[in-house]
Amino acid sequence: MLVEVSDLEHRIRGRTVLSCPGFTVVEGRHTLLLGPSGSGKSTLLNILTGLITPTSGEVNIAGERLSDLRPGGRDRLRRRMIGIVFQNLRLISALSVRQNLSLAQHIALGRDDPDAVGALIEGVGLAHRADARPRELSQGEAQRAAIARALCVRPKIIVADEPTSALDDDNAVAMCDLLTASAQTTGATLIIATHDRRLKDRFAEVLTLKPPGAVR
16 A cells, blocks of 8 residues: 555644545555645645644555654655645746756755656656746746656655646646646656545545534
């Protein structure tokens, strides 16, 4: 099993922001985490990636229990196993698309591979924008750059937070197809969190999250 989650709960200043009884992710079976604002989707992604320690519950990534790892161990697991497409993209504004990918590779692997970076940039349709900085990109181009950055270390898991929320119907479908195709190319498994119900029929595995306290 690639990901196993059991009895997760997270509270902030005494308020429950996430309540998730559990689910599993099988390698190669992409999973959609679907829920409205306030259901804890981003919190859940941050827990799965080791960026947040839950108040209670367990997460296992490829057989490693996150609660058994110190912060440095979680960082190493994340760099080795997980590519993240953040909602706000988090591209470094002073660097070009190519440099953003090279830096991500160097941090994760201790080296960079210019040929692999170039192939990824071409694969997401940004060969003509490789030397552009984030502020020079359209929203769609910036999302493509963020996907390429997540893929550049060939992660086992790609986690994406609301990747289609700002897109119209045609572009939302195109972005979903790009994520799926990119994951298949590198052998990664997708975990996407969104409130965008347009994606529901495009995933075999759908987990519906509800705000804590809502009737289930």
